Structure formats: structure tokens, C-alpha cells
Amino acid sequence: MNTNGGGDAYRVEINGDVYEVEFRGKDGIVMIDGEEIQLDVRPKSVPDHYSMLGNGESYIIAVEPRDEPNQYRVHAGGYDFDADVISKREAFLRDYLRAAGVGKAEGRIKAPMPGLIIKIEMQEGEDVLQGDSVLVMEAMKMENEIKAPISGTLKELNVREGDAVEKGQILFEIVTSSDIA
Amino acid sequence: MNTNGGGDAYRVEINGDVYEVEFRGKDGIVMIDGEEIQLDVRPKSVPDHYSMLGNGESYIIAVEPRDEPNQYRVHAGGYDFDADVISKREAFLRDYLRAAGVGKAEGRIKAPMPGLIIKIEMQEGEDVLQGDSVLVMEAMKMENEIKAPISGTLKELNVREGDAVEKGQILFEIVTSSDIA
């Protein structure tokens, strides 16, 4: 599958779309979903920015420093993309584990900013639907509803009304039935 | 003269004007020509910039990286200033040496940019007046006359017509009569 021994091929997932990207040799040849691109990438002298020429097409890309090792927030063309990049090897492993029922949906909700919990709308153990408001945080003088990103059961509600929370602190977890099974 | 032992006082020369600046203690008290200023300087997170509050007055200052140890090119208020900063100790020494006839006027002319010498207007050993054109350099498609900054005798004309020169390379030296004496 990969003439270079499998180490230079990646699976990239953005908004549910999956791209297979493979780097071939040092001449800047990249295969993306079977299409060959002559790629020239230059890190800019300014923070986070890269200039890319792909078959002559010109792009400026900015990439945010990451919280998670495989996660990249890419700014391209005025849009933002959250990309998950794993090597082919990791992808095989992940697929295998998922097929075997191991692994967990991403139901752990973190505080998106520092703030104050002013209202909790649901109780631990309750069933929630995607989009339900679980709690209300105040930050920057605004009330912000924190909604359930997936449907499931509300577990480990780690905060109480009046708590001050730090950015990134886990607020609650939603466990799907497949997680429980 | 200086309660801290003389190490925190400086003589600054800009465009022929001389300022005496002394730093007193750690509370940001600065004396400039006898006037007391409460000074708060903060290096900015961007290159070369500093924010200064002096008795409540606000200034943004940028300072270029230096070629010479005592020389600072300061951008302030949209203007550029070439400042020469020496400590009081160095100032005493310089005054003493000058009085004793040691030291040299700054008659060494360097190439202000990389370029090509296309014409030499004067010969080594000739007497030159301040403002006389000594040679013509071409750079950026323009002919640039290199003029004598002081009057004196042209010595060590180190370049010939057709030479390519690097930025900072010494082109020639003008020796004043006092230098010779």
C-alpha cells in the first residue's frame, strides 16, 4: 500500500469527511485520495503560518497550537477546520478497537472558557438528547448555554451552581448506550 | 553626583544635543537634565517595541538592532533619532582622551547598501570638502552619490570602478588635519 513502509501515510478527518494523504519521497509529491500533487510548503517567519503551493495553486494556511496531539485547527481561505490526523497505523488500530467495541464516543464536555456556573438544567443520570441545554455558564457578561453534543445519559456532572471553572475543566460526561454496553 | 555609585547615569547625544539621564533606585525614578520623571517602561511582545509612561505621558518607542555597541536608532512619534549612549564613566574617559588629542573623527565611510561602484570622482590624497561627491554607487537601479561627511584628506580609497561592494564595507576614509596631527 505504501512504498515507503507505511510511515508517511495519514488519514485526516474533517467534519466527517475522510482524506487519505501520503507523502512520497523528498520531491514534494503528495497523494491525496489517489490524486498526485506537487507540494511546496514553507513555514513563514510569522507565527503559525505556512505558505503552500500545490500544483501551482497558492494557499496561505495558519494552524493553531494544539490542545490534543492529533487535533489541528487549520485556518484556510478565511474558514476554520478542525482536522484529526492519524497515521495509517493508528487508523488501523483505531478501526480495530472500534470494531471490537472498545473505545468511547467523545462525550466528555469541557468548559470552553473560564466562567461561573449559574444554572444546572439537568441531573446526573438523566437521559439527554443532542442539543439539550445541560447547564448555563456566565462569562464575559453573557450567559452561555452548554448543550449536549450527543444523545445519551448524563454522567459525572462535576460542577455545581456557583462554581467558578477553568477553561478546559471537565463539566460533565454523556455516555451513549454503546459506551455502556 | 550619583548615589548609586555612578553606574546608573548616562550621557545621550542626539543630533548634537546632549542629555544627562540618571536612573534612581527601583521605583522608576529617572532624572533627565535635572527633571524628575516617574518612568514605566514595558518591552512589548512584538519585536523591538517598548511602551513608556513618563509622568503619565504615553509613548511607543521602537529601537532597531544595533551595528555599533553605543548606537541606538530610536523611532519615536513617527520620527527617527540616532542616539549615542555612553555611561558617565565612558563620557569622562572620552572627554579626557579628546582633550588629550587622542581619538579620531568618524571619517570612515561604509557602503550604506550592497551595490556596484560605477564611478570614482576623486583620487586618494586629494583634499575634500564636506558634501563633495567622492564616488557613485549603483543599487536598486539608481545611481547614488556617496558624499564626504566631513572635510579633510581622502585616504584609503579601498574600491575601484566596477567593484561590487557589500553593505558595511569600508569605501574610503577622510582624515582631518587634527587626525593627522
Added chain:
Amino acid sequence: MFKKILVANRGEIAVRIIRACREMGIKAVAVYSEIDREAMHVHLADEAHLIGPAPASESYLSGDKILEVAKKSGAEAIHPGYGFLSENGDFAEKVKQAGLVWIGPSASAIHSMGSKTEARKIMINAGVPVVPGTEGGVESIEEAIAFASQAGYPVLIKAAMGGGGKGMRVVRSQEEMPGALDGARRESINAFGSPLIYLEKYIERPRHIEFQVFADHHGNVIHLGERECSIQRRHQKVVEECPSPVMTPELREKMGASAVEAARACGYQNAGTVEFLVDQEMNYYFLEMNTRLQVEHPVTEMVTGVDLAQLQIHVANGKPLPYSQEDIEMRGHAIEVRIYSEDSLNNFLPHTGRIRYLRPPDGFGIREDSGVREGDEISIHYDPMISKLIAWAGDRESAIRRMDRALAEYRITGVRTTIPFGRLVMRNESFRKGDFDTSFVEREFEIEHLQAREKAWQKVAAVAAAWLRHHERGKGRHEENAHTVQVMSESSGWKARGRKTELR
């Protein structure tokens, strides 16, 4: 003319006013909180004075400290900007009593318009159309339900002292009423220090169109045309334009006359904005009057050519308006996109952090009003607005294309922003046609739509992310095995690395 003005604000509006002062030859005095020592308004001002800790209540809302600085620095007038003390009539009065000039309307006009209920009464008397609503504040849930039953659902709960969408709730049925009342009161107390709320009939799918008015101290009142501000998220404007795509010269004349009437009715002076709701049949209703310079004032400036901030100072100095109504001419079209530090992929949640890189676009027709620079921190203490990007062009279609081009060029890293959202608005079919209302964002921008970006750019992002991962792994390995790599011939380096990866 004044020699020195204190600017009682921070961020882009403080910068805007400092620049107006500079251009008029007036010294500008900034005030700052402890975390704002490095803020842009401090750097650009002629003087800057510390007024307290980060929380606004102890600094930018502390009128006494600000007055103290004004006296100490010898400022003759105070410009409040928008937000903070700008619509605080008591402070305006204190400024006057201290012998200083308040750059804004009189305390009584601020008080009248600050109370939504009183403002309604004045407008009704002046013959300006208003939305049906409760005559005064509503205290009990029964009162609220009684009004809603009579006027018919949906109704809107609003904070009597409010503004900017804070303390607002739409109620679509009786069941929603208790929770909505609670929430609105809580926000109102937090934001305005008052639990007073009132109810209005909720106009379905209205447009939000406002008129810029200006009055001097000599009885002259003019308007400078309208602004279309229907593109809102969480009841907060995010894209504004001038003129409105649905305005006709006839309607402009009629609504402009109402706006001037509204200003006259409350004895108005200086810059103000009369906000109207316009329904699908182009009926308009007085919504409220903002007694200050508006965030979105630049679009009016670009189209009329009038510098509103300088005009405020001019008028506050007692000079007559240099323009009559006939002098105000509108040319071309301007659009503003507010760049907030928010994650538009994540429900517009405010995003705090340090701006690592920031470079706005430039070129013909592009204006940026910014309050922060590279290296600055977006903290939880203040509004998360980074800047306002404005595009002017000869016609609306060209202005939209120009804004789209500019947004694509804008580079910010370190915080997430509303730039991607702005681009999607510029490319939205309904927006391009001018066919939208205040429900635009919730109707057109389901979270799924926000995430479904141009696929071509998504592919580029995928390649870039893969390249980075690849490159980082290369680097990591290189450091780890520096010795091994060095003894390899250069040409076989890549292959060696491939093999190494297999082994780990």
C-alpha cells in the same frame, strides 16, 4: 476648541476617539485598568492613567476615579464611547457638575431614553410609531401572562435598563414564561444592576433598521441615513450595512423625519441612534434610542463621508452643525463585519486567549477599526470584540465581494473568531439578495451549515494538517536519533526514517 479630552473607555472605541482627538489637534487622556497597561488605547493616547483593577465595576465603571483623573490631567471634556458609563445619566450629570463637558446628550435625555417605558411614552406623544407593549415594568408572572394573552404570543421580555441583547428572551408559549422571566431578570441584575423588565409584542421576522441622528446646541437636528442591522446572533449585531438593501428614498425620508422627531421630542443633543423594527410590510416601529455613538457608526461614515466622532467633539464644544439635511449625501455602499473572539463552530462561545498573530487586510475600500494588536490578551473581563472590518464600494454587490475578499485575507491566530462566519454570510444567497431579517442567523446557520465549508478549502486544510503532522514526526525523530541520521547518506535519509517508524 478643547485642548484635552479624557476618553472613558477601552478597546476599539477608545482608539477611535483618541484618533479623532489627534486629528483635531486635541490631546487625548486614556484611563486603564491593571490588566490594560499594555492595551492599544494606552499606547495611542497622549496620557494614560491607572484607575483600578480589571473588573469594570472597579475601573471603567468607576465614575469617581475617572473624574479624579480628568481633574488631575486638566481634561476639559469626557468622551464615554459606547458601553460602560456612556448611557449613565447620573454620571453625565456629575461630569457637568464638576465643570467639565460631557460629550453626549444631557442627563435628562439619557434618563428618558434609558428607561424603555418612558421612551415609549415620549415617542407615542411625539407621534412616532411604537410596538405594542406593557406600559410600565412587569413584576409578577401573572402580569406578564396577562399581557401575552392579550397581545398574543410570541412576546419579548426586555430589561428596562438594558441594551445589547442582554436580559432579553423570546417567549413563544405560556409554559416558557417562568423560566424566561427568571433568566431575563438575572441577566438584567448582573448587567445593569436592576431587575426591572417589561414585555412587548414580538414582531415576527422583523428587520432592524436604525437611523443616525445628530443635534447641536442650537436647535438643529439632522439624520445621516439608516443602517441595516438585522444580522444578529444572540440578539447582538454582527454584520451591519449602509444603506439598507430594502430602503427607498421615500421611506428614508419618512423614517428619517420620524428619527429627527424622536430626537427633538427628548431635547436631544449630539450623536444618537433611533432604532426601528421594520416588519414584512415595511411598517416601522420605534424600538429604542441609543444615546451615544454606535458600534456600527463606521458604515455611515464611509457612505456619507462625515466623521461622526469628530462631529461629536465639534458639537459638544458648542459649535453649530456644519451640515444641513440637504448636505448629507450618500455614496456607494458599506458593510461592517464585527470580528469577535468567538468560536463560530461552537455556538459563538466567547474564546479567551492571547492573540499570537494578527494582520488585517488592506486595499481600496477597506477600513479596519481595531482595539487590539498581536500579543494582546482577550480576557474574560471585557467584551470579546477584536475589531471591526468595514468594506466600502460603489454598490452593494461590489461591497459584499470586497468584504469577502478581505475576510479571506484576514489572519488571526491564538483565538477563534467570527471571520469564517462573516465569509459564510457574504456568500449566503439570501444575504446577497438582501432578503433577510433578524432571524437570519438562526434560520440559515444551523451548526451543520457552519461546519460544511467549501470542500476545496477543506481538502487544502487536510493536506496542510497531514503535512504538519508528518513534518513534526520527522523533526521529533530527527532529534531523537540525531546520531543515527547523521551517519546515513543524505539521499537515503527519508527511507531510513520510514523504516524507523515501522520499528517503534
Added chain:
Amino acid sequence: MFKKILVANRGEIAVRIIRACREMGIKAVAVYSEIDREAMHVHLADEAHLIGPAPASESYLSGDKILEVAKKSGAEAIHPGYGFLSENGDFAEKVKQAGLVWIGPSASAIHSMGSKTEARKIMINAGVPVVPGTEGGVESIEEAIAFASQAGYPVLIKAAMGGGGKGMRVVRSQEEMPGALDGARRESINAFGSPLIYLEKYIERPRHIEFQVFADHHGNVIHLGERECSIQRRHQKVVEECPSPVMTPELREKMGASAVEAARACGYQNAGTVEFLVDQEMNYYFLEMNTRLQVEHPVTEMVTGVDLAQLQIHVANGKPLPYSQEDIEMRGHAIEVRIYSEDSLNNFLPHTGRIRYLRPPDGFGIREDSGVREGDEISIHYDPMISKLIAWAGDRESAIRRMDRALAEYRITGVRTTIPFGRLVMRNESFRKGDFDTSFVEREFEIEHLQAREKAWQKVAAVAAAWLRHHERGKGRHEENAHTVQVMSESSGWKARGRKTELR
């Protein structure tokens, strides 16, 4: 409309054209030399192709390579910008023969106007006033001296194929003639590949006023008012404005009609500029016609509201001008200051180097057309212009104050710039009064004047420089004696450092 355009240029004008394409929904193809891989125009374009090494003769002047890229990329038209191939009629012809559209006038118009002597003849025939001069090129020193004796000194030597001040010499007496002829020829050969020069009567203290003209392919020709370009150093414009402070509506109509006549006389199409010298009695003389977009076109755009770059593409596409002469309305006043990488303290010598920090000003009325960004290198290979800063306001006085404010806010480090010079111009009494001519820079800006800056700022600079020296010494010592310092109590740290200094 075109789907793809190749931009045969670099720097700010390439960026300007790429943006115009973007805003019209057209793909822009950039070309670049080896040292320009990281240049701004490459980043902003949709496509970018390498065309050769750094020297312009092997890249941006290589018409064949550019045509090759145009074919490969599928571009339908070529926009040459200004400089490089923009006034090369042979290349314009080649483009046409390759089946592509040249965004500019016909090869014959370029050839006619490119030869200063032929242009003079055409203008004389068309009844446009010209400066007395030699009828053709001058080869011998005798011819030159004969003309000068007849017309009277001073006379001006000019490169027949020239422009931009290159190959130009003022000769005030017969003794100066030989050296001046040599120098002018040398520069002309280097810059334009031709030793052909000619002589003109030198108009003492003239103003340089030029008219923007526009012609479509359907016989319509209009002008878009004038630009005042008298502020020059080394015969190169550095500050321009629109309108001219001395223009009257009557003179504008008269000169505008001459400009339109000039364009008609050479069968002109697309954007062009007719340059006039205006003497102290307001007589005007045709100087030359530039058959391309002008560096200073933004001031016209700001005042007329017309996007000249977009209009060029529109007209080249064969569409009729969307404006008649009556539609062109001038509003307010615009000033441009060119930001060059030059040391204004040191005889405006070009300054090479890497831009360490760059942040332009912004706000109402401010436009920046930039070709470089932070981290970019100003090399010896190309023009040292960094950007053009433009300020618009309702009147000239306000535009000057706005420009002054903006220049004071502009931050660049790493290279020396014309920003301080720009500020001095804005604050110069003669400039403010509009009382100046092309000798302004040499008359008002002796090197001594350039160095004598505002003393208040000089004092600030002195304190800053001392602080830095002090701070650096502190730091150095701190690192050296980290151990010693650590054991000292914090409160006595400074005193200890003082003592340490004494000992070294």
C-alpha cells in the same frame, strides 16, 4: 468576463491587481522570481509560477517566460501593472499575437507615447501645449549645447525611453553639460537599454499635475480629475494628492479637455495618465503620457469612488465605460505618502534588510496598499517601496492631519523608511498652505532640517535609549553573576548591581 488573469508584476501593484481580480470573481495567476517565493503577491494569488532568478531581466522582464506561464495556466489576459513590461509595446503586441488580451492600450499607443519625441509631435498636432525642446534625440554634445544656448539655461536632459526620474539631469550651465550627458546616458542604458536622450527647456519651479484618463474600445474617453505630484525627491514622486490645492473648476475643465484630447490623439484605450508641468502663472505644458496604471492611482480612487484597477479589467474585456464625464464626481481630499525603504536622514539612500516588525495604522479614511509584510526582505533587486499610505478626509486640512496621525502610528523596524520625511512634509508650512512646486524637497529639506525633529520627541528618544542601555547592562550582569545576585535579598538588588559595576 475573463475567468483567469495573469499578473505580470510583483510587490504592491501585483497585490492591488490580484485583489481587483478576486473582487470580480476572476482567478489571479502570479509569477515570481526565485527570491520571491515568500512574497505577498505569491501568497494572495490563486496560482503562482516560478519564472526565473532574482534579476528582473531574467524574470519579471522575461516576456517569453511569462507568456509560457499564461498558456500553461490558461489565463486569458495579462495585466502588467506599472514598471517592468507595462510600457513595452513589443510585449503588448506579442501578448495579442498569442491570442491573449493585454490589459492596457494598444502597442502602437504605447510606442507613440513611449518615445518622448514622437509623443511631442502628436501633442503639437492635437493642439495640446508642450514645453520647448529638441525635436528628436540628441547625440552629440554640440547639439545639446546648441539647443541650450537657444532655449536658455537651465535645460533638462531626459531619457527618450525613460520614466520615473531615471536618466534625468538638470543642466544649469555649459560646463555641467558633458558630465550630465554621460550620466544620463549611462542610466538610460542601464534602466531602459537605450542611450537615446533628448533635451527640454527646464521650467523653473513648476508644479507637476497629471490627469487620469480612461478610454474604452467604443470611442468613449473620460478623465477622472487631476493629481498633484509636485513633492518629489530625485525626480521621483513621494507625496501625491487629489485634487490639486491650486486647481479651479475652470482650469480642471480646460486641462481635462486637453488630457482627453491627448488620449484621443494617440488612439488610446484603457487607463492612462497625462502629465503636465504647470508654471507659476498656471500655464500648463504636456510632459508625457504614462500608458499604464499609475503608482498614485489610489488618491483618484478615494476621491472619485471609482475602482480604477477593476475598471481596467472591465474595459479590456470590451465593455463600454459605465461612466460618462458627468458621472465623475469628486468628494473630499486624498493624500498618498509612499513608504520607501530609504534612510531619509541619509540622503534618501535605499536601505536593504529584513522587515522585523510592520504594523500599518488604520481607522476612518486610512487606506494602505502594501506589497510586503513582516519578515519580508527588501533586496537590492527591486524597487525599495514598502507600501503606499493613503488618507482621505472631507477637506485638505483634515486629510493632512489624518495623514500625520497615521504616519505617527505606523510601526516598521528592520529597515529605515520615508515615514519621518512624510511627517515633516505634513507639518511643513508651505505644504499646508499648498504653496509648493517640484523644487519643494530640495528647498525645504536640507539635511539639517531633516535632522532637527520635534525636540519633545527627541528627549523621549534620549530617555528610551538610556533606559535600554541601562537595562541591557543590568541583564548582562545578571546573567554573568547569577549566583551572586541570587543570594542577595531582593530589596538590595539594585544597590548591589551598582556596586558591581564600579568593580569591573
